[in-house]
Amino acid sequence: MISIEHINYRIGNTPILTDINLTLAERGITALIGANGAGKSTLLSLIARLQPLQSGQICVGGLDVNQTPSIRLAQKLAILTQSNHIHSRITVADLLMFGRYPHNHGLVGEEDRTLVQEALHRFDLTALSNRYLSELSGGQRQRALIAMTFCQQTEYVLLDEPLNNLDIFHARELMRLLRHLTNEQNLHTVMVVHDINMAAAYADHIVAMKDGKIAMQGTPTEMITEENLLTLFDLDADVLNHNGVPLVVHHI
Numbered sequence: 001m002i003s004i005e006h007i008n009y010r011i012g013n014t015p016i017l018t019d020i021n022l023t024l025a026e027r028g029i030t031a032l033i034g035a036n037g038a039g040k041s042t043l044l045s046l047i048a049r050l051q052p053l054q055s056g057q058i059c060v061g062g063l064d065v066n067q068t069p070s071i072r073l074a075q076k077l078a079i080l081t082q083s084n085h086i087h088s089r090i091t092v093a094d095l096l097m098f099g100r101y102p103h104n105h106g107l108v109g110e111e112d113r114t115l116v117q118e119a120l121h122r123f124d125l126t127a128l129s130n131r132y133l134s135e136l137s138g139g140q141r142q143r144a145l146i147a148m149t150f151c152q153q154t155e156y157v158l159l160d161e162p163l164n165n166l167d168i169f170h171a172r173e174l175m176r177l178l179r180h181l182t183n184e185q186n187l188h189t190v191m192v193v194h195d196i197n198m199a200a201a202y203a204d205h206i207v208a209m210k211d212g213k214i215a216m217q218g219t220p221t222e223m224i225t226e227e228n229l230l231t232l233f234d235l236d237a238d239v240l241n242h243n244g245v246p247l248v249v250h251h252i
């Protein structure tokens with residue numbers, strides 16, 4: 001379970017998050033949606049303790065993130081941030097091995113090698129395994145970073161816009177893979193996603209933020225309505241029903 005209580009967060013005098021209270025009890029995929037600037041990345045980074053809390057408390061799987069040593073937290077929770085500054089002179093295989101660090105502390109064993117090989121295969125990266133990150137396209141690099149996150153083998157996986165830079169084929173492949181890995185390994189996967197149709201089709205639960213607050217949450221069918229899209233995004237769009245899944249027609 002992720003429990004977030006009374007989180008307020010300011011940068012300077014500007015309130016960024018206001019009284020966030022949220023409990024994510026169920027395993028599965030939670031999509032975090034909301035307009036640019038709503039506070040999604042800030043919330044994710046506080047859950048992963050990339051920034052210290054200013055007030056309130058966040059617990060992940062029973063660990064109070066502000067009290068837990070980094071290495072212990074990294075065994076429980078992995079995060080892919082929206083912008084990454086990982087050094088480009090590292091190969092894809094080495095990057096994935098880096099994800100094993102919280103478990104092996106730099107001493108690579110047979111199990112780590114098997115796991116990395118498996119991840120290279122699953123994320124369609126085998127052919128790229130010896131390339132430097134600087135030699136990859138934006139989408140290939142994004143896939144490598146997500147694969148590294150999964151090599152950390154944590155019960156909680158936070159992904160900030162994992163679909164960034166992916167073409168329509170690889171975006172769908174990734175969502176299918178996330179669905180599969182989440183079910184197979186019984187994970188809590190929380191992902192920021194702007195493609196509302198991907199959230200509708202693949203998430204179990206959707207949490208929407210607006211202006212630094214949790215605006216609403218529910219199942220895709222409850223959440224993806226014409227009225228809610230207007231409230232959350234000022235978007236005037238049609239919502240159709242496609243085999244029982246809401247489908248937003250937003251491009252025309």
Ligand SMILES: Nc1ncnc2c1ncn2[C@@H]1O[C@H](COP(=O)(O)OP(=O)(O)OP(=O)(O)O)[C@@H](O)[C@H]1O
Pocket residue numbers: 011016034035036037038039040041042043082
């Ligand atoms: N370092 C900073 N200094 C000042 N304001 C910041 C800083 N970082 C973020 N903000 C502000 O905090 C608010 C929330 O930002 P955040 O990155 O959490 O939004 P987001 O929901 O992830 O948006 P997006 O969909 O564009 O990624 C925004 O208004 C942003 O301008």
Ligand SMILES: [Mg+2]
Pocket residue numbers: 040041042082160192
């Ligand atoms: Mg963001």
